[in-house]
Amino acid sequence: MKEFFEVLQKGVSISIQDNGRNGFRHLGIPVSGAMDKLAYQIGNLLIGNKLNAASIEIAIGGTVLKALNQFSIIITGGNLKPAINGKLVEMNKIIDIAKGEILTFNGGNTGVYSYISVPDGITSECHFESQSSYESASLGLIVKKGTIIYGSSPSYKLVKYGLKHKYIPVYPRHNLVHFIKSSHFEKIPNHIKSQILSEPLTIGTFNRMGMYLSSKNANLEPFDSNILSEGTTFGTIQVLPTGQPIILLADSQTTGGYASIGTVIYSDLWKLVQMQRGTTIQLIPVEINEASHLNKKLHLFLKHLQIECRNKER
Structure with a gap:
């Protein structure tokens, strides 16, 4: 060493x-x-x-x-x-x-x-x-x-x-972040979903475990978001009983007891975690096929970069 x-x-x-x-x-x-x-x-x-x-x-x-x-x-x-x-x-x-x-x-x-x-x-x-x-x-x-x-x-x-x-990746002050809907999506009241999805959300406090989001133009309303604990992952979008959304990150717990709107797709996680406090994101639901397409594009980019690096070494 x-x-x-x-x-x-x-x-x-x-x-x-x-x-x-x-x-x-x-x-x-x-x-x-x-x-x-x-x-x-x-x-x-x-x-x-x-x-x-x-x-x-x-x-x-x-x-x-x-x-x-x-x-x-x-x-x-x-x-x-x-x-x-x-x-x-x-x-x-x-x-x-x-x-x-x-x-x-x-x-x-x-x-x-x-x-x-x-x-x-x-x-x-x-x-x-x-x-x-x-x-x-x-x-x-x-x-x-x-x-x-x-x-x-x-x-x-x-x-x-x-x-x-x-x-070179770009880190703007506003980003579109795509997610796949969870099994709870239809059970969450429409007015809660509307407040979370219809306008940009501001990045609040965060660490490696999770990120708090807030709404600029509306007061988030409370609702009973408690569920039996189920598995969570990097990118799970939970809704707290206060109505506030949080996104779990790399060091997050493995199970959670709050309803979730969905999970951020893999290819958008890098954009999400690089958002500074006070910047904004717009959560956009996508279907599995589109998520797979976006994830594949990221994979192909890394593959292309890997090939370029090998060619330069020769």
């Missing part, structure tokens, strides 16, 4: 994330994993890693890291104004960081989550077949001030290139 970073300041949030703990929800273990899987996978592709290699996830800003060796990195996702020794660095491009240099994330220009990917991925504790940090249950490496983050020394030479401008 090789020492990569010392955490001088944790900031709002820093964790190690990969694709998550898939296959353990029946045991009550959240999947966790990268919040924005698109940005996380782009970083791994560009630096020559497997798609599931562990990366460092930074949220919002305030994180300060000291490089303990010289190595290459790429920073993808939300633009949190990353800087080395006070000088802003280019994102979505492989860069070198020297021993002793200080990498800082100063707060969001656009987006919420940034990813630092390194050759061969981060080396850290693995629990339930994943390195993902899940602080509530002390799973994976729990990063705090003074933590040393390790990696390995790749045996191959990196080809230094970046992501083409046309492929």
Whole structure:
């Protein structure tokens, strides 16, 4: 192993994330994993890693890291104004960081989550077949001030290139977010659904477990949303007894006792999690076939990017 970073300041949030703990929800273990899987996978592709290699996830800003060796990195996702020794660095491009240099994330220009990917991925504790940090249950490496983050020394030479401008994800202040209706959809009163679906919803407080939404133009009305607990997932849209909608995210519980409107489709999750507080989304119901089409488009984009990266390495 090789020492990569010392955490001088944790900031709002820093964790190690990969694709998550898939296959353990029946045991009550959240999947966790990268919040924005698109940005996380782009970083791994560009630096020559497997798609599931562990990366460092930074949220919002305030994180300060000291490089303990010289190595290459790429920073993808939300633009949190990353800087080395006070000088802003280019994102979505492989860069070198020297021993002793200080990498800082100063707060969001656009987006919420940034990813630092390194050759061969981060080396850290693995629990339930994943390195993902899940602080509530002390799973994976729990990063705090003074933590040393390790990696390995790749045996191959990196080809230094970046992501083409046309492929760089955009994080606007308003987004359409598609979802598939749940079995409760028709049972939720029409006036509640109308308030939630007919106008933009404002992003409120959020963390890796969930995101609160509010209505700008109407007072959400309470209703009896309690149900027998049932399975939930990353993207489940629940309605609280107050009438307020919340969307469960990567670290969410595995079951829930509130009625749900539906589940955000996989290909829109990356857009959702990068919405800053105070920005807005419009929830749009879609049928299974359209959701499958949109998910396939995202998969084909990553496949195309993977092919381009391989061609550049030749």
